[in-house]
Amino acid sequence: MEIFVCNYDGHDIAKSKIEIVERKGLGHPDSICDHVMNQVSIALTKEYIKEFKSVMHFNADKSLLVAGSTEKSFNGGKVIHPMLLVMGDRATFKVGNKEIYVEKIAINAAKEWIKNNLYWVNPGEHIKYQIELKHGSEELRDIFNRKGKVLGAGDTSAAVGFAPLTKLEESVFSLENYLNSKKFKKQFPETGTDIKVMGVRNNSKFHFTTAIAFVDRFIKSEDDYFRKKNEVMESAKEFLKSKGIDGEIDINTLDAKGRGINGVYLTVLGTSAEDGDCGQVGRGNRVNGIIPLMRPGSTEAAAGKNPVSHVGKIYNLLSFDIANQIYKETGCGAYVWLVSQIGVSIDKPLLASAQLIDGDEKSLKQANEIISKRLENISDFTNKLIKGEVTVC
Numbered sequence: 450m451e452i453f454v455c456n457y458d459g460h461d462i463a464k465s466k467i468e469i470v471e472r473k474g475l476g477h478p479d480s481i482c483d484h485v486m487n488q489v490s491i492a493l494t495k496e497y498i499k500e501f502k503s504v505m506h507f508n509a510d511k512s513l514l515v516a517g518s519t520e521k522s523f524n525g526g527k528v529i530h531p532m533l534l535v536m537g538d539r540a541t542f543k544v545g546n547k548e549i550y551v552e553k554i555a556i557n558a559a560k561e562w563i564k565n566n567l568y569w570v571n572p573g574e575h576i577k578y579q580i581e582l583k584h585g586s587e588e589l590r591d592i593f594n595r596k597g598k599v600l601g602a603g604d605t606s607a608a609v610g611f612a613p614l615t616k617l618e619e620s621v622f623s624l625e626n627y628l629n630s631k632k633f634k635k636q637f638p639e640t641g642t643d644i645k646v647m648g649v650r651n652n653s654k655f656h657f658t659t660a661i662a663f664v665d666r667f668i669k670s671e672d673d674y675f676r677k678k679n680e681v682m683e684s685a686k687e688f689l690k691s692k693g694i695d696g697e698i699d700i701n702t703l704d705a706k707g708r709g710i711n712g713v714y715l716t717v718l719g720t721s722a723e724d725g726d727c728g729q730v731g732r733g734n735r736v737n738g739i740i741p742l743m744r745p746g747s748t749e750a751a752a753g754k755n756p757v758s759h760v761g762k763i764y765n766l767l768s769f770d771i772a773n774q775i776y777k778e779t780g781c782g783a784y785v786w787l788v789s790q791i792g793v794s795i796d797k798p799l800l801a802s803a804q805l806i807d808g809d810e811k812s813l814k815q816a817n818e819i820i821s822k823r824l825e826n827i828s829d830f831t832n833k834l835i836k837g838e839v840t841v842c
Contacts, residue, residue: 452803455813456813457806459804462615468648470648470740470741471647472646476566476567476722478643478727482534483733483750484842485534485559487752490509490754490755491558491837504758505544506593507585507755508759510752511537513534514727517722519724521710522710523670523673526666532576532722533576534559534576535581536580537583540583540584567642592792599795599831600794601793603755603758603791604789606761606788608760610768611784617650629642640663641662641719644661662715663677663678665715671707701713731752734842749765751766762834762841766830766839767830770839771819772785772803775819779811782807783805786803796827
């Protein structure tokens with residue numbers, strides 16, 4: 450395997466005249482699908498290791514959250530029809546005479562994540578579950594039975610990661626985290642978990658358009674809604690100022706005064722998935738937590754894939770991890786590219802490459818050494834994935 454390291458010949462995003470970055474928060478329907486399926490992946494991995502001492506073939510990376518219906522009202526509405534969470538793709542149900550109860554594991558993992566992260570959603574009452582996990586093909590299952598230091602890739606796939614984040618990327622990421630933090634929710638319990646931030650930079654001017662699902666039980670009237678929205682906006686502005694960002698912010702721009710319940714963004718459960726929007730794996734944030742529209746990006750969704758063979762997960766996350774290491778050790782911004790071939794050991798990609806921003810001979814050599822060492826010790830990284838120690842969205 451040869452590693453290619455060179456200087457980046459594209460335009461530095463941080464120096465561009467315009468930039469667009471998005472982040473979808475925990476309660477966004479797409480984020481729910483990503484996070485839930487990643488928890489299913491972790492739960493299946495732990496069960497396979499417990500029962501068989503190794504990970505078996507699975508890819509639980511397909512999910513659709515079908516919106517339910519609610520009746521919203523000032524001082525509190527009600528759920529009419531629950532949401533439906535469809536979870537699917539492939540899994541190993543039996544090895545020898547020992548059976549794994551995949552459906553039960555998937556549902557329990559989903560309910561646990563929902564209980565811990567979506568404050569107003571009752572996972573047993575407000576969501577129904579449909580499991581569409583089936584047996585995998587013989588050849589893909591056989592990858593897990595072949596000898597070797599590490600497993601062969603379960604797909605021919607390409608991934609790209611980058612570092613560092615631009616000021617706008619950091620701002621969008623941190624603003625959503627602040628608005629969904631426990632400290633913020635204690636001060637503003639009327640704000641739901643479904644929060645989306647769209648950041649735009651025009652030269653040095655920053656603008657943030659934010660959608661926040663307000664929880665109707667905390668809102669007494671239309672006037673009360675707009676008063677509390679203004680309080681939330683002022684808090685968000687103060688947070689941005691504390692981070693050195695002098696930017697404009699708009700919240701819930703669809704709102705219209707004088708239209709009562711029809712002119713405000715209210716929810717019963719704090720997420721638009723209750724009746725306004727469906728969700729799907731892979732439509733949310735990239736593995737570094739943002740959607741940077743002007744960067745090159747991987748097409749694979751990492752959430753739900755197995756952590757020892759599927760490069761759609763491994764390379765997707767590893768490319769960002771390596772890029773961050775290169776930046777920390779050389780001070781140069783970096784793009785890292787990894788390309789696999791199905792069946793070929795994951796520590797031997799068809800292509801491993803780094804492109805550095807303004808790198809010199811020393812930093813280019815360092816980047817080469819970093820990539821070589823990380824691939825040589827790729828099991829250290831997959832072990833972290835097995836334990837769920839690496840964030841995927």
